Amino acid sequence: MTEETLSAADGEWELDELADAYAYPEERGASGAWLRANMVSSLDGAAQHEGRSQPISSDTDMRIFGTLRALADVVIVGAETVRLEGYRPARAREVFAERRAAAGQGPAPAIAVVSASLNLDFSLPLFASPLVPTLVLTGATAPVERVRAAREAGAQVLVAGDGASVEPARAVAALAERGLTRLLTEGGPRLLAQFITAGALDELCLTVSPMLTAGRAQRIADGPGVTVPEKFALASVLEEAGFLFTQYRRI
Numbered sequence: 001m002t003e004e005t006l007s008a009a010d011g012e013w014e015l016d017e018l019a020d021a022y023a024y025p026e027e028r029g030a031s032g033a034w035l036r037a038n039m040v041s042s043l044d045g046a047a048q049h050e051g052r053s054q055p056i057s058s059d060t061d062m063r064i065f066g067t068l069r070a071l072a073d074v075v076i077v078g079a080e081t082v083r084l085e086g087y088r089p090a091r092a093r094e095v096f097a098e099r100r101a102a103a104g105q106g107p108a109p110a111i112a113v114v115s116a117s118l119n120l121d122f123s124l125p126l127f128a129s130p131l132v133p134t135l136v137l138t139g140a141t142a143p144v145e146r147v148r149a150a151r152e153a154g155a156q157v158l159v160a161g162d163g164a165s166v167e168p169a170r171a172v173a174a175l176a177e178r179g180l181t182r183l184l185t186e187g188g189p190r191l192l193a194q195f196i197t198a199g200a201l202d203e204l205c206l207t208v209s210p211m212l213t214a215g216r217a218q219r220i221a222d223g224p225g226v227t228v229p230e231k232f233a234l235a236s237v238l239e240e241a242g243f244l245f246t247q248y249r250r251i
Ligand SMILES: NC(=O)c1ccc[n+]([C@@H]2O[C@H](COP(=O)([O-])OP(=O)(O)OC[C@H]3O[C@@H](n4cnc5c(N)ncnc54)[C@H](OP(=O)(O)O)[C@@H]3O)[C@@H](O)[C@H]2O)c1
Pocket: 038, 039, 040, 041, 046, 047, 048, 051, 052, 053, 077, 078, 079, 080, 081, 082, 084, 085, 114, 115, 116, 117, 118, 119, 138, 139, 164, 165, 166, 167, 168, 186, 187, 188, 189, 190, 191, 192, 194, 218, 220, 222
């Protein structure tokens, strides 16, 4: 792959251009899937401001966010992000309909929520009225009542861990077994850190936001670290209004 830096000097990118730029590669990891993360960070490494990522994002960041969703089979997200960011189900978007059909995908990606406690509001549209049933990834010892509540709401509960926690590699394998191989995680930082340390992350789409926040916000990956830093290669960079939209792939 060649590195490229494109600037939106002539106006904003068409969604089709973005979809081409972010197409999933043909190659797959050992799991049979490709796991990409999409995160935004301030210049000084904050992954949120006052508990939300929106203040460090931009309209173009959200266009790319939407495009990455439109290319994915499933969007994996940690329960705390669902709780704090008021997550909604993915929409079917006319502009991506033909592309998704050609890729053998349904009209919208499923959302897969990772949770041990299942302390989630199952009456929310994310669980009660999605276009595609929402998946809940949890451990084998998840509270039985909460598993029942999730299923009654219409969610599909997948067990991907022997204890209370989900094992990241098992989560990827469980999704791949269901034919969901174009994976996108939108964090949050505690979940992303686990995909990184498990060696399960193939690609990071990182938006560098031209803002400084100081303070004590989380970084994009928050949790125990790896023993040896893992190397990623720059695959592409887009620039708009000082925001850098980078794409790095595992070497
Ligand atoms: N900058 C960005 O791009 C970005 C992206 C997303 C989120 N954020 C920000 O990040 C913050 C939230 O992120 P966070 O790191 O605190 O939380 P998170 O990763 O979204 O969610 C953590 C929760 O996910 C569940 N979880 C994580 N790993 C698990 C495992 N192995 N097994 C079972 N469950 C597991 C647990 O849920 P239970 O407690 O239910 O068991 C845990 O409490 C928010 O402020 C949000 O705005 C920023």
